[in-house]
Amino acid sequence: MIKKHIKSLNLFSIISIISAILIMMALINMFSNILSPPSDTWYHIKNYLLAEYLKNTFILIFFTGLLSGFLGFMSAYIVTFYEFKGRKLFSWILILPLALPSYIAAFIYSDMFSYTGIFSRTLRSIGINKYIDIMSISGAIVIFSFTLYPYVYMLVKSSLSKNSSLFIENAKLLKAKPLRIFTKIVLPLTRPALFGGVLLVLLETLNDYGVVRYFGVRVFSYAIFDSWFRLGDLTSAVRLSAIVLIIVFILVNLEKILRGRKKYTANVKTKPIIKKQVNRYFEILIIAFLSIIILVGFGIPVTQMIFNFVRTYQVIFELEMIYIIINTVTISLFATVLTVFISVMIINYSRLSNSKLTRAVLRITSIGYAIPGAVIAVSVLIFFVDVDNLLYPIYKLIDGDSKKLVLTTSLAMLTFAYVIRFLTISFNSVESIYDKVGIKYTEAAYTLKSSKLRTLFKIDIPLIKEGLIAAFIIVFIDVIKELPLTLILRPTNYDTIATRVYTYANDEMIQEASGPALIIILICTLMIYYVTHRKRGGKNVR
């Protein structure tokens, strides 16, 4: 076993192990705080606030999970199994709500439902003096579900088409019993995808700070910021984070517990599903259902934002805005490339050797997505200050009157945090494509005397290009939308589009926030369009 390590001491293992060590050091630093005795503030939180945080968090994730699961599953099912007008269009625009950050949707909707908003005005004009309050926990559930369901949609849809031939075979066996096919075959086979998608939705929900703070819904992410900033108590913030991690841990393992020892992965050739033609009425019903989802999750708020933008367009046409866009795109590109690069390194490392060390590296480097942004931010900040203190003598050697906080005041800190947080996401797409391609080409290349690095560039990367592009785009979209990390860790005067939107919105200037927000949405929409419309590589893999 030891030999295996010596053998695998190469670029892959070095980068993987270094990443794992850095991530672990950053996080350990933070969580060692739990060992210190609880402060008075903690007792205060425990006595007056904790019960409410728990209750609200539970309600929020339970119903968001339910609703987003329903929306994502139903839309994926419809698009896969039925033929109707506009199916091709729907199959990609159903992903679009991912381009609309939840916090922006929250700002826009609450504005639309406020006294001066279009909904209330319309209601009043037809004589109904009713006011719909969406700034509540139910409002938050709706906002999260409609902006995040595409995670479920995408995973379920790909799982449905992956298992397509099984459905076809079984459909023949269980002729004309659609309900039985659904409950006996479709549901169990797609359950991992459904749970996986819902899990992603819930992790995003737990990470959110913008929506819950604006709506005044006191859940854990709110509590973490609150105890840190308002009550000025970092250790309590860490304690609360630990509770969130426990919740995340339960969620992650829930599916495994429910599934028991049964395994539902079928590795069969995909065949195109023959889609069912539907009658007129059913067709209208389907189209209405899908349209409502997209309108609520994307169309309506974006239209409102365009109206706002027309009133405040000058906000965007400022020199500063150009810098901000350049900033945003540069850091997002850089962080994304780095994230995808590291994930490729780690996956290669784990592919080529299988030991306790490998598994530990995998575990550590994929923990990030489960940790709320606020917590990562604090950990990374503390870590970087320590590192700078350590490196100070070296800085002084290079430059006599160097500052102490060189790294802490640089973009390195924010980039590092992005990598920690989004490594998991990149992992998942890269890993799934590697699984599909298998290891034989890599091994064949080695037996043709090709070095590891050459093989990576000449063989692996061309073959997994699909997955790399997917990983790149998913991570890029996430980085560009990211808020809590960016707010806390950005260097002096470094604004991204997201922080600018947040600043405007926080200043109660929803109108002005719309312009920059539309830029984020535009960039993300273009990326989604690109992934969904790209011609698959001309040469057949397999």
Added chain:
Amino acid sequence: MYVKLNNINFEYVKNNLILDDFSLEIKKGDIAALIGNSGSGKSTILRILSGLETPISGEVIVNDQILFNTKISINPEKRNVGMVFQDYALFPHLSVKKNIYFGLHGKTKDEKDKIVNDVLELVNLKHKINNYPYELSGGEQQRIALARSLATNPDVLLLDEPFSNLDANLKKQIRKELKQIIKKADITCIFVTHDIEDANDIADEIINLKKTS
């Protein structure tokens, strides 16, 4: 002896020995057949020879060079061992020519072209030089994979179940062709099969593998 495996112990999963004190010797220029039931460890032996797997203990020697022992472990890309995989593993994004080029890294373009020409002539597929793998039949793919390996001029050539993916009437013909090609290339070769007929037809020596556990 030209190819030697001495007292190899190997496991994929802890405490489940696939090879228990396994040894083997092959003379230079021989074609050897490894025969045994499915799951008996035939592929594993080839993978150990090529360096894709690392044994717990034992010794691997080819052409007087120690490729593996308790102190040394040479990575697959540094060994001069060629391998034709069961499903050929031709790189799908590269043309036939580029597939063969791939193993000739570091040579000049003229040298490369000459070798490609030679090996394609050997396997009789010169006219497919610009095709992509998916445009070839199973038999053609196999010969290209063979050519690709031969092009690197290995000390020993390993073939994993070369006939398993071919249909029965093709098999007889290919068997003959294969033997011709290998003899012409004058190379030491080990191939894996579970069919005694294959072995009797082609091999100079037969190594019978009994399942160890």
Added chain:
Amino acid sequence: MKKILLFLSVFTTMVILTGCTLGTSEGDNTVTVYSERHYDTDQLLFDQFEQETGIKVNVVKASADELINKLETEGEDTSADLLIISDAGRLHLAKEKDLLQSISSETLEDNIPSNYQDADNQWFGLTKRARVLVYHPDRVSVDELSTYESLLDSKWANRIVVRSGSNIYNQSLIASFIAINGEEETRTFINGLVNNFSRDPEGNDRDQAKAVMAGIADIAIMNTYYMGKMANSSDPYEVEVANKLKVFFPNQETTGTHINISAAGVTKHSENKENAIKLIEFLSSIEAQSTFANANYEYPVNPNVEPADLLKSWGDFIAQDINLTQLGVYSSQAAIIMDEEGWK
């Protein structure tokens, strides 16, 4: 390998490049301001200051919490000379964290009333805003209104809205009550007020005004400048709200209306202390005060400068007679009792 190196080098250079062009250049005659404010008119004032004195102003904008955290982590290394924050409580926090230094300036003593200055001259108020009652004139008559405390009356049950208790504006409001009335009375006040809320706190200050307009409540507790912002909003419907609702300054006969300030303090590790002082002096001067205050529809602190017309139309008012340092002193106590008395 070459490709990786190429990739990495291209991207690092890109990052470094943007970092350089967008970073603050540090000349000799400069002053760096960490400011929570981000109004275009501030920049005009800074430009004017540069013209008059030759001192270049670099501005770093972020939220108050971010800025304080940043100052704290940067320590001696900070490039900040001046911290401008819109809340006396947060400035007090900065002082407690030993991030500011005392300065003495006759100009500032002349321009700024003493209760708007820190007791140790570590920070100086520049603009002030009042936290007032905004009511719907069709449903509330002005005679019914008197003090914050009178809002506990059962006749206001289900008729009051205000934003979350975790917001600093409310925290400072309660801190001022603790300073004036003591903890026990303040607890009674919070408890009674919460009982009269027409809904759980949500949204921001403007949302409270809109809720009153919508009939969800009749009285909103909010900052004056939001009425100014709405009256000048790019959204015509917000203008309508601002024109319809009325402002009432409570406690005029008793303890005065709660006010808070935007204030500036020189950082402890400032390398351009003199320049920083000059800048505060400039901002408190007669020529700068009205622009600085009007940017956010606030009241100037300099008694020789008139507020904007809109603000004047609401009438004069008497402010709480406490030194605003008190807002900081009682800030965390306020946070805790608000939780305990159930102000969400």
